[in-house]
Amino acid sequence: MVPCLVMLASGCSTEADPGEPRCADPLYGNGTCDLDTSCSYPDIDCFLTFDDQASAQTWWTSNAFAAGQPTAPASDPRFANVKAALDEGWTAYKATHDVGDLAAHEVQLVLINIPTMRLGAFVSPTAGRDKAALAVFVELPFLSVGLTQDEILSVMMHELEHAVGLHVIPAVTERTARFYSAPGTSEPFGGDQPDNAGIRSLYKEWTVRAGNVGYLGDTELAGLPLYGIGGSLGDAFAKIVAARAAATPAPCAASKARLDALETQVLNLRAPLDGSVNLASTAPTTIVDVLNQLTSECFMGVTGDAIHFTALALAIDEATLRGSLSAEVRTAVEGKAVIAGFYNWVALERTHMRDVQTRFQTLTGTAWGRLRYFSTEEAADDSSVSSMAALGLSGDLIGSALVKLEKIEAMCQPLVDGGQPIPYGENLIDTHHATCWRAGNARRFADRVAGAPRYTRPPLLPADDTRVFALPAEFVMN
Ligand SMILES: [Zn+2]
Structure with missing residues (x-):
C-alpha cells in the first residue's frame, strides 16, 4: 500500500x-x-x-x-x-x-x-x-x-x-x-535497527510501572515514594504529606523533616551520567523507620487508604482508580493505613520493574542496561550531525552543546573523546535519557557521515495499536 x-x-x-x-x-x-x-x-x-x-x-x-x-x-x-x-x-x-x-x-x-x-x-x-x-x-x-x-x-x-x-x-x-538490545559493548546506530516487538512490549510494561513510581526500581528503595522522577504515586504522596503538614504543622514537623532529608539524600545520590543511585543495604530499615514515624506522629488518626488519597491528589475519580487497579495492588493497599498502603504499593511496582528487567535478560541474553530505543530525540541528533557536517563544521557539536547544557563536560567529554563505553541512563521514561550517551552517539554518527552528510530519515514503522511510545507529558520537544 x-x-x-x-x-x-x-x-x-x-x-x-x-x-x-x-x-x-x-x-x-x-x-x-x-x-x-x-x-x-x-x-x-x-x-x-x-x-x-x-x-x-x-x-x-x-x-x-x-x-x-x-x-x-x-x-x-x-x-x-x-x-x-x-x-x-x-x-x-x-x-x-x-x-x-x-x-x-x-x-x-x-x-x-x-x-x-x-x-x-x-x-x-x-x-x-x-x-x-x-x-x-x-x-x-x-x-x-x-x-x-x-x-x-x-x-x-x-x-x-x-x-x-x-x-x-x-x-x-x-x-x-525502534526497540533493540546492544549486545556486549556494541552500540549499533539506532536508526538502522529493526524494531523488536518483544523488547518493545517489555519496555511498555516497565514504563507503566515506572510511570507510577518513577524510574528508580532499586531493591534498596523498598517502598519509599520518591517525587520528581516521573512517578505519579510519588508525586501524589509528596502532595498529601505537604497538605497534612500544612494542616497540622506541630505533630508533623519532626517526621516530615526526616522524610524530606531522606528523600533529598536519595535524589542527590543520582549519578550525573546515568541517573542511577547506589544505596546501602541498610536503607530499607531506615526507610521503614522514617515512614513509621510519619504514620505515628503526622498521620495519626487519618482515615482513608492510599488509593483514596492518590485519587484526591491527582484529581481523578476514586472509584475509577480503584476499579482500574489489580487485585494484587488492592490487597496490598486497601484496609491499610495510608502511609503503609503507599509503601506496599510502591514496593510492589518496583518489584514488577525488576521482574521485567529479569525477563529482558532472559529474552535477549543481555543485561537490562543494554536495552536501547531509537527515538525522535536521537533522530534529531543524527539529523543535526548531518546538517553540521554539510556546513563543513564539526558534526557532533550537538553533543558538546547538550553536555554543556547539562553541565557534565568534565565528566562526560573524556569518555566521548576516548571512545569509551557510556551508560545509556536509567531514566528510560525520558527520551532525553542520558545526555552523555547522546554525545557519544553524535560523535560516532559524525564519523559515519563524514564526507557524505546527506540525511536519510528512518522510515516510519507501520501504525499498529501495540506501539507504546507515549509522548512525555510535556508537549514540546527540546
Ligand atoms: Zn530534542
Whole structure:
C-alpha cells in the first residue's frame, strides 16, 4: 500500500531539488495531513507556516501551550544572532534533507522571556497536536549558558528536524521508536535497527510501572515514594504529606523533616551520567523507620487508604482508580493505613520493574542496561550531525552543546573523546535519557557521515495499536 515505507528512503523518491517535479502522490498537499505518503518528505498539509515573525509570535501567545509566558520582541538585541543561526541552519537543512514545498517557507523564531530555563529550545505542535508549527522557540536563559555560535546552530538543526520530521505529532513519535538490545559493548546506530516487538512490549510494561513510581526500581528503595522522577504515586504522596503538614504543622514537623532529608539524600545520590543511585543495604530499615514515624506522629488518626488519597491528589475519580487497579495492588493497599498502603504499593511496582528487567535478560541474553530505543530525540541528533557536517563544521557539536547544557563536560567529554563505553541512563521514561550517551552517539554518527552528510530519515514503522511510545507529558520537544 505504501511501498516506500518499507524501503530505504534513498530508494523512495527523487530529491526535492529546485526544478524537481513535486511529489506526485495525490495525498501530498490535498488539504489533510497524511503521514503515509509515497513522498520522500512530509506532507505540506502537516505544517502550520507563518507569513512573518509577528504572526508566529502572535500565534504562540494565543496558544494554550504558551501558558501565559511572555515573549521577547524581534527587536530584542539577542534576536538577530539566533535568527542568523536559524536561517543558516534552514539553508543547510534544505541542502541535506528533502523538504518539498516547505522550502518556500521561512522558519520563524520566537524568543520566550522567562527567567529560568525550562526547555531551552523547542518546537511546538498546534493545539490538536496534528500539525507542526514551522517555528523554533528559544527561552532567553538558553542564550546565557555559554554555547558557542556553532553550538547554537547545532541546536537549531536539532529543532529543525523535530519540526520538519513532525516529531511533535504523537503518531510520528510512536512510529519512529525502534526497540533493540546492544549486545556486549556494541552500540549499533539506532536508526538502522529493526524494531523488536518483544523488547518493545517489555519496555511498555516497565514504563507503566515506572510511570507510577518513577524510574528508580532499586531493591534498596523498598517502598519509599520518591517525587520528581516521573512517578505519579510519588508525586501524589509528596502532595498529601505537604497538605497534612500544612494542616497540622506541630505533630508533623519532626517526621516530615526526616522524610524530606531522606528523600533529598536519595535524589542527590543520582549519578550525573546515568541517573542511577547506589544505596546501602541498610536503607530499607531506615526507610521503614522514617515512614513509621510519619504514620505515628503526622498521620495519626487519618482515615482513608492510599488509593483514596492518590485519587484526591491527582484529581481523578476514586472509584475509577480503584476499579482500574489489580487485585494484587488492592490487597496490598486497601484496609491499610495510608502511609503503609503507599509503601506496599510502591514496593510492589518496583518489584514488577525488576521482574521485567529479569525477563529482558532472559529474552535477549543481555543485561537490562543494554536495552536501547531509537527515538525522535536521537533522530534529531543524527539529523543535526548531518546538517553540521554539510556546513563543513564539526558534526557532533550537538553533543558538546547538550553536555554543556547539562553541565557534565568534565565528566562526560573524556569518555566521548576516548571512545569509551557510556551508560545509556536509567531514566528510560525520558527520551532525553542520558545526555552523555547522546554525545557519544553524535560523535560516532559524525564519523559515519563524514564526507557524505546527506540525511536519510528512518522510515516510519507501520501504525499498529501495540506501539507504546507515549509522548512525555510535556508537549514540546527540546
Ligand atoms: Zn530534542
